[in-house]
């Protein structure tokens with residue numbers, strides 16, 4: 001009898017420790033595997049390109065993957081992704097609202113120099129949402145006349161980025177992310193999470209930005225993302241390279257799915273531009289994300 005009871009107790013103890021061990025094991029294993037899978041998916045999406053992809057969990061703010069290839073530096077000019085922060089600064093200051101229109105006739109003269117927009121003939125009269133969707137430089141040059149460098153600095157700081165005021169000059173170049181300051185993919189991914197979390201569906205600045213970012217991927221500069229298998233919202237950027245203004249880099253920053261964000265991310269590609277490099281890389285990345293999450 002005694003031996004039988006001891007045997008039974010020992011058996012229970014083993015069963016218990018086995019189940020504790022397997023719980024611990026399974027709690028650790030899938031997350032490690034998922035992180036490795038996600039890093040692999042990032043590297044596969046980059047393929048032969050030099051670049052970096054950072055993915056953040058929208059709910060927790062945890063960095064799920066930060067995959068970079070050899071030859072990429074830490075930080076680069078944000079280019080047109082900065083227009084989101086410029087829009088935030090102007091909305092927050094109350095100097096524009098979602099209905100404010102500026103006209104783009106393809107060229108504008110500022111400080112004795114002529115600056116051009118990407119669209120021959122210009123974008124015409126645009127509201128903020130369409131200015132972001134089509135990434136119109138001239139719209140943002142005009143909006144920036146209502147802002148100071150300090151306004152832009154405050155707006156970046158509201159998203160946790162300390163940009164020195166001297167690198168936000170002149171304000172019209174800073175408004176389009178071309179005044180010399182740089183950002184990292186991790187900073188941009190966390191910034192996207194921040195915007196996504198403040199989307200209340202109302203007319204607060206972040207909700208306005210989120211609507212515009214959805215338009216970027218449905219009918220704007222990143223409409224190639226419609227084929228990605230999961231909806232997303234974001235912004236393109238093609239900053240010129242400091243050493244050679246004829247050459248550019250590519251950014252796409254955003255979150256997915258578009259209406260119930262689970263991940264926020266930043267894709268950076270050395271050389272090329274947003275349309276030729278960062279957007280196609282994002283399509284590949286989201287396709288493998290959609291394959292892993294059939295619910296989306």
Ligand SMILES: [Zn+2]
Pocket residue numbers: 104105106117118119122123124135136137138139
């Ligand atoms: Zn334009």
